[in-house]
Amino acid sequence: MPKNILIVGGVALGPKAACRCKRLAPDAAVTVIDENRYISYGGCGIPYYVSGEVNSLDDLRATPYHTVRDPEFFRTMKDVTVRTQTRALSIDRAAKKLLVRDLVSGQEENLPYDKLLLATGARPRIPPVEGRDLEGVFSLTRLEAAETIRTACRNGAVSKAVIVGGGFIGLEAAVALADMWGVKVSVVEMADHLLPGALSPDLARMAGHDCQSHGVDVFTSEKVVRILGKDGAVCGVTTEKRKLLCELVIFAAGFIPNSDLAREAGLKVTSFGAVPVDEHMRTSDADIYAGGDCASIKNIITGQDGYLPLGSMANRQGRVIGTNLVGGSATFPGYVGTWAVKLFDLSFCGAGLTVESAKKAAFDAIGVSVEQLDRAHFYPEKSMMGLSLVVDRKDGRVLGIQGAGPDGDTLKARVDAVAGLLQYAKPSVADISNLEVGYAPPFAAAMDIVNAVANVTENVLAGRFQPVTADAFMDMWINRTKNGVFFIDARPAAAGKAVEAKQPDWHSIPLEEIGARIAEVPKDKPVALICNTGLRAYDGVLVLARNGVKNVVNAMGGMQALKKMGLNPV
């Protein structure tokens, strides 16, 4: 049984592993080193502190029982030694010693270890642009920054802000500033859509529309080139395309794993700078473990080394490592990439690969989307959810799922159900068609949307109809004079006629009437069909096919998807 356990990093994974060690082996000497003053805080809560939804910074440092997790707490309650403001300088692997420096006294010291854990986390990726050190330029990883930003908002010192990066943290910050403080926010994202890597462009368009319709400007495919200052404080940002005035800049452009300590000690480090670990969370040195934001674990779907810096991953890995540090043999299976984010009117969730990330990993991937109510259609409370299933065309293997909807909890329920299968099974489309999610009218439809999206996917894979994303449908509509496409709105007449009245090229032919009115549909032109949610259009395709009209595409998610994207045929 190891006597001396040394842990570098005291935010999420380090303390978790430390406590687990002590529970299993009360006699072990466990020491946590951290170079900062605050330890063991919920960094994921920072946007909610900025917004004011979380009252006090202590709430982010407290247990659910309102005890603040400071060094004294760990000493008296957990028998764990915590040394803050102490920097780990280097590892002597042969002698099994860690050289540390007390940042207050400047004194250096060699600490012996039997097992060492690197929980060094990650630092925000800040592009090397001029002005990045100006006052008013922040990242959202430190409690101190959160405090400063919130105070500035409360004092009315921030009327305009620029957020660099349209990922999870960037958008959470945008919501916090715009929704709660009325700040005019611009999000600048280098990629061609928001939440790159997490969402496909069509779903990202819904996220963009949700931001824009709440006053947040979104600039994609655009890079910040300079931060502008006046008297040492930020006063604006220039991108490749424009100048944005602001009093606050937040960098939320991803993370760089803190792996210098590992690299300098000769441990393996991936090309993207993280420390790869095996399924026991062990580095290339059997006495050194790593986990959380500094480590690389296996992507279960692609089988490749990957990176998922999330507090929940750190917590779960911390328990596994804690077990192993004191001689246990727990394993961590890797990750599939499950996430959730709440924006303004919509929430977004996903698990596994997007079409784009699946193609990068050499899968022959397609994505199929539907919109459907999240409960029985006759139940009074309900909302319209969109789900998109990503599958391998070759064998129908499910690679990922993403979705959007006003009710984040019901959306997350569907995504989490598939996430578990991605983690522990290799689900096929048929497995999701038959997925036994709980049913009662207040909670789900008898044919739940998670089953329905798989059913539609099966029909697409079998070539029974040809889907297009709602935004691609819209592009066809806009270019209708060039492409000569004939448009059919298969919704009930009242809905379709309202559009037709303004746009004569928009043909309202309700599903029930297609057969009888088939003479109105040209046989020599491509046809594009839309209904309310995409579920009904399949029947329309069948009726058209029976009548010899076979060159038909079908808008996935229908008018509901268009609406969430802010697109309108009128």
Add this chain to the structure above:
Amino acid sequence: MPKNILIVGGVALGPKAACRCKRLAPDAAVTVIDENRYISYGGCGIPYYVSGEVNSLDDLRATPYHTVRDPEFFRTMKDVTVRTQTRALSIDRAAKKLLVRDLVSGQEENLPYDKLLLATGARPRIPPVEGRDLEGVFSLTRLEAAETIRTACRNGAVSKAVIVGGGFIGLEAAVALADMWGVKVSVVEMADHLLPGALSPDLARMAGHDCQSHGVDVFTSEKVVRILGKDGAVCGVTTEKRKLLCELVIFAAGFIPNSDLAREAGLKVTSFGAVPVDEHMRTSDADIYAGGDCASIKNIITGQDGYLPLGSMANRQGRVIGTNLVGGSATFPGYVGTWAVKLFDLSFCGAGLTVESAKKAAFDAIGVSVEQLDRAHFYPEKSMMGLSLVVDRKDGRVLGIQGAGPDGDTLKARVDAVAGLLQYAKPSVADISNLEVGYAPPFAAAMDIVNAVANVTENVLAGRFQPVTADAFMDMWINRTKNGVFFIDARPAAAGKAVEAKQPDWHSIPLEEIGARIAEVPKDKPVALICNTGLRAYDGVLVLARNGVKNVVNAMGGMQALKKMGLNPV
């Protein structure tokens, strides 16, 4: 390719299979026979029609696009022939003919088939008691009964009702009558707790308390022996123990599969009266399929023939059968038993086996419960969820999960995530500890309750502490003069002191103080520890153990579980 497809039963599975057939094989002749007038309705919505939440019976018969699914709809829209008020009398398997009778004209006819589907459903189990035919005695399976009950409630003709059966439908009916119409409801359940088979007694106690605190009387371990009448109408019910006056009786005591047609044709039928099918949903005759409420499918966890009459199962099976009726080869994997029910303040969900049903299936099962917030503890909106994991002590295999909480959606999300694994993987406790559910503060805790309940279970399996259910803890408390147990409330002082002030045997020793106040804890007595949710008590057990106090039990779910059960130490 089969020409003639005959389907007996037009409620849920029959129409679903019929439409799937026609989509795949437009040339097939598909006929649906049903002896009733109404077909294709959402029977699961009946309690919500009774309550008034669903406005019109047509809503239960309509598609999400408000088209009523009557025979005309099926003829014109689906090219499916529907013959209502037509009873299937017998199957001539050798000649492949079905003898039917038109209930209006009385005429009999032999219909030939290539493939036959039995979707005959189930009928309510009505005990053979005197008075069961009186006016005012109903079951909740027919739209006509729903109409009559709602009209009677609206007219003020029902002040008291007795519901026979405390399962899903019985409790949904109780909520509809009590909550929406102010009817005084009594639920009489034969088993010793509500939702038998679905919940263990401790969680069922929470369901009972939720009913009782909303004015619904619950009588368990009690049988109805007679329905009392006056002038042909019901006026009361006598059980083995009491007489209950009422103007309405609803039988919700389970279902009997309608399998006479199959049995008389010489098809295999299980001991509980359902038609067993293979994974293609085929009966013992390769040309006859069965599914839905009349069929028996495999319980995936026990491997035994089982029965799960739910609309969602019927819908999913209907699609599989539709594929196979026209020459496809789709499979249905069986069931694990996933369910959800919304009561008054609490919802309940579950998947797989309870401790009791697992023991019946010869597993060495235990259940471990925790209570935890459903979101990050620092996030403002959140609710306290209880989850109970059922595992095999022998190998740590997860057999089931059940839970209770005020937010049914967040609860269902956790249960569905595990349900999928029960269906397609054989999850271990460690798999649930590492389950990658989505995380962000508005949706989950970084160590989510579904992970936490597995972590606690692992500790219990490893013998690290000895749990008792909250109600068993309460029994110990009530019998404290006999058993000599020493009680410790490990919550923060304010909460514990309030109880201690009224009950001197209740010792408020906050977790943080146990070490320092160890002299107050007797070493020669059994100790029972309680905290707020059960998560904190584990640390208390460790502190006690370090100080030589080893005979300690720990109340699972803590004070939060007691509260949901309506139990109070004061």
